[in-house]
Amino acid sequence: MRPRLLCVVCVTALLFCLGVGLADAQQKKVTLLIHPTVYQITGGETGVIADFKKRTGIEVEVVSLPTIQLHEKAMVEWLAKSGRYDVVTLLDIYFNEGLTQYVEPLDPLIAQLPASFEYRDVIPSLFDAVSAKGAKNGMPFQGGAVMFFYRKDLFDKYQVAVPKTFDALLTAARKVTAGLRKDGNSETYALGVRAKEANVGAQDFLVFHFAAGGDLLEKDNAQCALNSPAGQTAARLYSTFVKEGLVPKDLLAFGRDELIGAFQQGRLAMAAAFAPYYGLFNDPKNSKVTGQVGFAPMPTASGVPAGRSFKNFWHMMLDRNSKNKEAAWALMQALAGKEEQIRMASTWSFGPVRYSAFQSPAVRKTFPHAEAWGQAVAASVAVGHAEWPKMQDIIFEEHAAVLGGQTPPDQAVARMCQRIRPLVGRK
């Protein structure tokens, strides 16, 4: 009888230990929802996330999705209160007060941060985009403004100066196109912009609208500001790009992947893209134009500050229903940490959120345009509204009608405002 009892006790103890072990292992696993490009510029599978795993023993399951799908997935899981993604990286444009019910307010956690984190080094204004009623709901992670990329070799060959104004941009695009066609090259286009998906199409319209001095809403946020001289300038400019064949012929099927691929393959002379694309365009593994990529502030209309364009930042949000909050917060601290931010910026052209990263000699060495970049971020415009997903679709639909030749540019911006007006006051 005794040996049997002993056996039962031993088995129970073993199962208990195993259970504790499993529970412990479960506690040390964090799921991170992130955009594929952003994941790539953290160093991907061999970057800072992998180092975090090694250092802390916390497993990180990375789920990567494109912007729109990422937002949808995050919302569905938040609504279901599933706690599926412990840390969600979300673009500030999608943040609104309603989301505060799903994410953990970070102020109490920030108050307990160790001095070594150097919290004051994180650009304070970035917190504004994800704050509601005085509470911070996200930790700034990565981002920047849309910048102007160009091929140094083609600019030298066709004797084109880096454009600073819209007029100079048009001249440059025409000159490069003429040169390319004369050389028998019909597959390389002057300018790469995106219009395949709603989010990137709307964004790239706003890049030119902001560069023309416009805003999404009036200063008091009570009126749509797209039907303005700036909006008309942007829409007309796009119409000219299409009519003169300065942008890819299949622009409405030209998205993020197509833009990256075309630039890497040498089939674009210029592009308007977010700053971290610098690393992708220059990637020696995939790019044929490594070392030939120039980077400058976006050309603007006369009288508009240099580099004024569209900016957005990714923020890390901690799910209120996460079962691994401690580990998730540790991951957030690591990804926003000073050392990691500098490493990501200097190695993979990551868009840092810390002052120290912009000033770091390591970043300036590998990324000589850090100063111009910082200035462009300061001059650029961020958008954010509870009805942003709808506004984005409206802007895109009307913009696409201009690109498809169905609507005249001025009429398109008028229609944008006509359709956006009922949404403006909603919270």
Added chain:
Amino acid sequence: MSAGPLVKPHGTPSRAIGLASERVLPYLLIAPAALLVGMVFVYPAVHNAWLSLWDWKLTAPGQATFVGLSNYVELFRNNQVFRQAFNFTLVYTVVTLVVSLLLGLVAALLLHPLSTTRRLLVGLLLLPYMISPVAAGLGWGLIWGREFGLANFLLGAVGAEPVMWLAKPVPAAAALMTTEIWRSIPFVSLVLLAGLAAIPSELYEAARLDGASPWQEIRTITLPLLMPSLSLVIVFETIFKLRVFDLIIALTGGGPGTSTHSLGVVLYRLYFRYFEGGSSAAVGIILLLLGGVLAFVYLKLTGEARR
């Protein structure tokens, strides 16, 4: 010892019980199935119809307002994308249905009667149907590509200009419909092949003896006797095509612009992007009614034709 009556007289309690149980038994037998159907179809459909009468956002479920039929009115009157998607879905359904039926019928007639070689061909024919719509969409995306796509390569081989298949509304719709037809033909031809196999060969022999031509055989024997299979295919395919979603997302993403948005894509957009529960439920009900009405009309017409 006296034996009881072999047949119980009418009106006794046990007879009454027997009659009652005879009446109840069928209901009892179908009750589990009815309950299951009620749970998985009737309740969700009725609940969805109820939800479509409310203005509610998933992000603010506590602030729902009863609006009656306003969601429907709003969709038809003010939602340009919905109206466009409604028209696109109807055109898409009709075109792909008619072409798949014709090609499927031709394939079935060519494969009938089944021999060993033809059985192999049927196996091959099934391949497109086995591929998931998302995989088919992504695969065909490579075929329709402007620069490196097979379609433009073939056009180039005959000296034609390349087409921007996915960047212009009409070519994008054509590309989408071609892909859908390619996917549908196996199902159509398989069902019709089964229908053809069920037609007695004596009828053809008799017709031939009477001097009927092959076309007369098809018109007077094959098609009328194939009507049950045809109506089945039409009803199923109509429903499949009306609810098209995954193929569009994978191939065109609903673009260029919103030109290839179907009702399914609009429903998805309203629910998952805007979190508008009421409006998306209304789209679901419209889709359900559309499928139901079309199926009813087909069944009625084919039923009359059979009579």
